[in-house]
Amino acid sequence: MKSNLLSRNVIILSLVSFFTDVASEMLYPVMPIYLSSISFSVLLIGVLEGFAEATAGLSKGYFGKLSDNQGKRLPFVQFGYALSAISKPLLVAYVFPLWIFFARTLERLGKGVRTGARDALLSDEATAATKGRIFGFHRSMDTMGAVVGPMLAMVYLAYRPEDYKMLFLLAFLPGVLAIGFTFFIKEKRKEKPQAISKTKFLDFIKYWKQSPIDYRKLVLPLLIFTFFNSSDVFLLLKLKDAGLGDTYVIGMYIFFNLVYALFAYPMGSFADKWGMKRIFVFGLFVFAGVYLGMAYADQLWMFVALFILYGLFSAATEGVAKAWITNISLPKDTATAIGTYTAFQSIGALMASSLAGLIWYSFGPEYVFMISGIVVIGVAVYLIVKMK
Template sequence: MKILNYISKTVWVLSLISLFTDTASEMLYPIMPIYLKSIGFSIVLIGVLEGFAEALAGLSKGYFGKLSDNSGKRVPFVRLGYTLSAISKPMMAVFIFPMWIFFARSIDRFGKGIRTGARDAILSDEATPETKGKIFGFHRSMDTLGAVLGPVIALIYLYFYPQQYKTLFYIAFIPGLLAVFASFLLKDKTQKHLAKKKPTPFFSFLNYWKTSPAQYRKVVIGLLAFALFNSSDIFLLLKAKQAGLNDTNVIGIYIFYNLVYALCSFPIGILADKIGLKKMFLFGISLFAIVYFGMAFSKNSCTIALLFFIYGVYAAATEGISKAWISNISDKKDTATAIGTYSGFQSICALIASSLAGIIWYQFGANTTFMITGIMTILVIIYFSFFIKDKIIKNDTQT
């Protein structure tokens, strides 16, 4: 296919690495809370663990993105990040002491923080402003395919070996290891700008906010406002459970959502390059609003399934597209910093969003939670529609 000519060897390798890693991670996603409970973790402790791990990942994304830009290197950060995530899987099964579990889970998220900015900068370097949607969309398709394969493998394994959770952590190490091996196929390109030798303080990436293009700040403000009310998918799954779906169906609908997400990301990326990244992102968050308003009133499984289908299309139209958009409105030499800074703040906002959603759900019920999110999303749509232009930073954007 002519379209696939845009997909370079480097993009293929990065996409396969993400597929293997997501397969490993998502293999454990459905059973992680059950496993933690089985070794003595309370709901509160699970929440603290996940909150701490995500906060660590968020803060480190900005720092290591900045460090990657300063050093002029990408591949070492990608390789180290995926290696840490791979070795964290069996670590969680070796010992069951709470502090060890905290350490292993933190290693996993820390790995994500190390690799994110550098990896997305490589993807950006492999594209032109006119093909960013295709490249990021293709990578997102492959990555999300892992989110389909992982839970399917877990379901098949647990069908034959119920409650044998520990072994699953060792099995997850296999695709994680394949990701690490594949990372050795990557090579850094020679950077045009000189690497900076001075030390990079941990919070130095925050200075980028002051020096970044005005368009970058405007777009990221809107993206973070949306992230503040975009809570964990767990709340959607809880709503599905509340609507009458059993545990197997809930996992099944989660796999269905990821399948739609994976299948739609690449074609949506192609379309986004034609109509504009901003228009595609607005289309995506409009679907998000529909899903959340729908969830507030839906009570039957057929409607829930339809909404999860729409939710998969929403994810395909926003996740990769937002990073492609950011890479188009930031200077090439700062790509990892720009994406890492946004991703870091996004992680913190997601943590706040899930906390707020939990509080609102507890105090006022599920319907109020989804209605508030839908209303706030409409305000974000208005902001992007009237205050943000879809333009590209020309200075040093292309190789």
């Protein structure tokens, strides 16, 4: 029942995301180190990650559209999480570059397959008045996996230094748990589409012209924001640039995710109570403050304060953006609407990181953060003026 805020499906989907993120984040801090240990150059690592992210981005749009066309959610969710789990042990099966490309791309493809359908399932469990809380709870559980995963990796590597292969194999276990939980999800019966049209790979792009005007008015500034929201790696690089050691850097990453996880559900609740726009715009102003602060921060206490605020920004925007989008799109197009947004978002994030890297190299890190902070203030003002 939609009146039951945290329904069975919401809790199970959140547990699935939690265990999947535990598996992924166990490997996130050591992935570059492992790739370097098997003779991957920095350039090749960059090409690998760019190709994998592009695959994830485009596939989110395609499989979101396919899910809507077929009127099914659960098969996409199960298959997507299965691909991500299987990819973990495959990454250490062989060290050939083509094999590594295949395994890493398989992991990101899994994310593309499941994202639109999973978010549509979450949307089906909510009303317009409870979307923020439901997406916020899901983001909270998902992000808690990003706290537990790196901590498990740190503990394991403290006892078994450089034993990366076994760590990749162990990461398969929470992935299997995630797959197991998907079999407890009950998809609500829907009327089958009268005619299932053949879905082409880039069909989701057509949705942009067919979508409600409010969808375009919202997603356009969100994508502009994405172009200036570079990878969190640049925040961690700033810590290294200020002279902090690896333990502090990894610890700060875990700390950020903990703040994010703790505040995601309350921020979703506030969004339901006070409006999606107010909370999202608040998050953008917090982001601008963090990035402008990062341009000049050089002390540990400054970084701690800024990472607390950065966790607050993520809590106020990630789940809220998806909840907002599902509220202004038709139920029959929910997966397509989310898939189209996240597809463009993934491509924009890739471009943002490339641009940030170029600015960092050419002018220095302070310009990366100042430019992003100023642009995001403009995006926030646009949303205040243009959106209801």
